[in-house]
Amino acid sequence: MLKLLKTLLRAGEPTVKYPFAPLAVCAGFRGKPQLEPEQCIACGACTCACPANALTMETHPEENSRTWQLFLGRCIYCGRCEEVCPTRAIYLTQEFELAVTQKSDLYVRATFRLQHCRHCGLPFAPEKSVALAAALLIHSQQAPQLADMLHAQLSLCPACRRREALEHHDSLNIHYFLEKQL
Ligand code: SF4
Numbered sequence: 446m447l448k449l450l451k452t453l454l455r456a457g458e459p460t461v462k463y464p465f466a467p468l469a470v471c472a473g474f475r476g477k478p479q480l481e482p483e484q485c486i487a488c489g490a491c492t493c494a495c496p497a498n499a500l501t502m503e504t505h506p507e508e509n510s511r512t513w514q515l516f517l518g519r520c521i522y523c524g525r526c527e528e529v530c531p532t533r534a535i536y537l538t539q540e541f542e543l544a545v546t547q548k549s550d551l552y553v554r555a556t557f558r559l560q561h562c563r564h565c566g567l568p569f570a571p572e573k574s575v576a577l578a579a580a581l582l583i584h585s586q587q588a589p590q591l592a593d594m595l596h597a598q599l600s601l602c603p604a605c606r607r608r609e610a611l612e613h614h615d616s617l618n619i620h621y622f623l624e625k626q627l
């Protein structure tokens with residue numbers, strides 16, 4: 446008997462007190478993905494990388510919006526979204542208690558405004574993506590005096606930017622080219 450008691454004391458407490466006490470998880474544990482909407486630029490990289498199709502993105506030009514959505518019911522906690530995000534807007538937390546009473550609680554959504562082309566007026570990219578591109582270009586060129594010009598260029602849709610670039614090409618008869626091509 447004494448020997449048994451000694452063995453029990455040496456072994457310590459083999460079980461955990463969860464759920465009556467918080468359960469510590471190991472470092473690198475992959476739990477619920479968390480989005481920081483202020484950091485997100487709605488680029489869609491995470492939605493392309495998500496192997497379980499838990500992340501989706503829908504663009505609604507008529508509402509001038511792009512909606513990012515996470516459906517936790519499909520998430521496999523692989524962490525690909527965190528790996529590919531260029532702005533660290535999404536990361537996996539250590540949260541693992543994800544039971545809900547309503548399916549709608551498994552959805553996380555964020556909505557972003559679209560940038561309209563200053564020439565043709567069509568929406569072509571999320572406003573925050575365009576703003577980040579401009580900021581990075583200004584920073585990389587160390588030329589704050591070019592800020593207005595870069596903002597003006599980046600607020601054109603790809604088609605209008607191409608057209609404007611060709612129109613300013615002196616050696617080309619642009620009107621002839623445009624008539625033939627467009
Ligand atoms: S952790 Fe994996 S499955 Fe879950 S949202 Fe991110 S990429 Fe998709």
Ligand code: SF4
Binds near residue numbers: 480485486491492534
């Ligand atoms: S990759 Fe990052 S910045 Fe791009 S949509 Fe996903 S969370 Fe937002």
